Amino acid sequence: RASMELTFLAIKPDGVQCGLMGSSIKCEKKGFRLVTMHVHRGSEELLKQHHIDLKDHPFYPGLVTYMSSGPVVTVVWEGLNVVKTGRVMLGETNPADSKPGTIHGDFCIQVGRNIIHCSDSVKSAEREISLWFKSKELIELSTFLFWWVWV
Ligand code: IDP
Numbered sequence: 001r002a003s004m005e006l007t008f009l010a011i012k013p014d015g016v017q018c019g020l021m022g023s024s025i026k027c028e029k030k031g032f033r034l035v036t037m038h039v040h041r042g043s044e045e046l047l048k049q050h051h052i053d054l055k056d057h058p059f060y061p062g063l064v065t066y067m068s069s070g071p072v073v074t075v076v077w078e079g080l081n082v083v084k085t086g087r088v089m090l091g092e093t094n095p096a097d098s099k100p101g102t103i104h105g106d107f108c109i110q111v112g113r114n115i116i117h118c119s120d121s122v123k124s125a126e127r128e129i130s131l132w133f134k135s136k137e138l139i140e141l142s143t144f145l146f147w148w149v150w151v
């Protein structure tokens, strides 16, 4: 069913340090369902894998160091078109290109310190969720949202 679409969101170490963990919860008011949430420190190896598509970029080593430099909050959200809408709520990759009202538009300045991640496609959401979570951690629930919000 369409509503089973999942996305992976992470508050990056700078977002945690700056007290922006709460911005991960915005999706709840929007009407998505929180499937699971963790606070943990990703290892360098995990962050290398997470950003493997960028391995040939000069900023890759610095990105891995940044992302593994402190705790991250990882969240899986469920809902109709959650991948696309998650990206719209996030704003552009570069905060300088992001509109006010988006998370990148409101809370950060630098592309290399952009406080929050959200999967950019259904395929990368699947890959990232299986990288960060065990399937038993994904809590299934029949929710009223299906009928009242997603249809
Ligand atoms: P996305 O996060 O919007 O999907 P990607 O191109 O997948 O964008 O890049 C992943 C992350 O790598 C970005 O969120 C940002 O933190 C970092 N990044 C992207 N481009 C640059 C850059 O030019 N300099 C430094 N960091 C970058």
Ligand code: MG
Binding pocket: 120
């Ligand atoms: Mg990406």
